[in-house]
Every structure is written in structure tokens, then in C-alpha cells.
Amino acid sequence: MDNTTQDLWQCYQAPLFLLTQALSCDFSFAVITAHNPASKLLSPSQNRLLDRQLLREIELLGSPYRALVGAAPDLSHMEKSWAVFIDRTMALQLGKKFNQYAIYVVEQGEVSLVPCTLAGHDEVCLGKFSDYVQLVYELPDLST
Template sequence: MKNIMDDLWRSYQNCQFLLTQPLSPLLSLSIVTAHNPLGKTLSPSQNRLLDRQLQAKIQTFKQPYRSMITTSEQMSHMEKSWAIFFLGQEEALALGQAFQQLAIYHVEAGELSLMSCVEHDPRQVHLGPLYKRLKLVNELPELNR
């Protein structure tokens, strides 16, 4: 399991984000997904169900949020994600843990960090400016895989 986690952790560091509207470079936000809990690939319908549950939970925070796609650099793997503005780091980690995610992304003053949601694995790595990983698209791709 450790090798799988290490492989996933490395892949999480090489991500980009697809979105349909630009983000202010100085906002505080967290990026969370409900797809593929514990790193296990689920069917598209299972991921859509989890995504709807995550969106419903996000709405209870009464903070602005926006959908996006988190993708590998080669765009070979994509997951629907949510940018939640003004959500504290601890709240974001708890949300990731509630949806059995291995990690979340957190942004402070435009600087992106990857944070482990695994209790006994407090890894965190700074990934640099968020804007370098953002890609504006006309519409988000459908996730059928």
C-alpha cells in the first residue's frame, strides 16, 4: 500500500486545473474532489453520486465555490473537483477525510500546496503559484471514464 500511496502522491504533484472562469490570484481556496476514494477507481456513475454528495456538503458552508477538473499533465486522468473559497485548511482537510480522499489542494495568496488527508501521514508539499497550473477552457470536459 505504501508504494501505491507514494505513486499517487507523486502524480498529485503533477496536476493542472481546468476551469471556465479565471480566478483572482490572491484568493484563499481549497480544491477537493469526491472521486475515487482511497485511490480506488470507481465507475463514472459512482463518482457522479459522490460528487453530488460533496456539492451538497459544500453548499452548507455558505461560501462561494466553483466546479473545475483536476487533471494529470498529459490529461490522461481527470477528476471533477470543487474550488471552495475562504475555507480554512483544517475544514478542507476534514472535508477530504469525510470523502475518503488521500489528499486535497490548498491555496493561500496564490500559492498552491498539496496536503495529505491521511491521519498518520502528515505530508504537505508546496507546489508553487497556482496560476501556472490553471488552464481556461470554454467548457469542462465530460468525464465518462
């Protein structure tokens, strides 16, 4: 494993989830993005296209979902994401379909970083999901 991949894995372990409303942790859900597959930075328009494709896939599942933004704690990097109330297996399938290194899974209020396409890494429990949430009036515009 190279240093860049190891650095990314470390960054993934310090997420910030920007939400406009609190999510109930009474139900399990996953946080999934389609942005920047395989951690390759794409243009905003490319990411929007992938996000629309992911949303179509989510809607076909017929499960509840909510938009959010996954971010670095200092907001230096942000990605449109979705909290999707599906099981772990389905969430991993979606993450792999959109070539994501990892997804987040929330079970009983605890958030875990779960590898999808990134080999050589184990799932990491990060603690209480609520510790990583920041409520905002509106989600940031990621079109620039």
C-alpha cells in the same frame, strides 16, 4: 509506505486544473474532489453520486465555490473537483469525510498539496497556482 502510494503522491505533485474562468488568488481556497475515494477507481455513476453529495456539503457551508476538473498533465486521468473558498481546517474535514488522500490548498496564490487520509506524507508547496491552470471553453464530460 508501498510503491503505489509513493507513485500516487508523486503524481499528485504535478496537477493540472482545468477552469472555464480564472480564479482570483486574492482569497484562500481549497480544491477538493469526491471522486475515487482512497484512490480506488470507481465507475462514472458512482463518482457522480459522490460528487453530488460533496456539492450538497459545500452548499451547506454557504461559501463561494466553483467547479473545475483536476487532471494529470497529459489528461490521462481527470476528476471533477471544486474550488471552495473555505479555510484549511474545513477543507481538510471535507477531504477526510470523502476519504480523499489529499487536497490542494491555495493561499496567497501558492498551491500546496496537503495530505488528508494518507499517512506518512508532509505538505508540499508546489508553487504558483496559476502555473497549474489551463483555461478551457467548457469542462470535459467525465461521464464515460
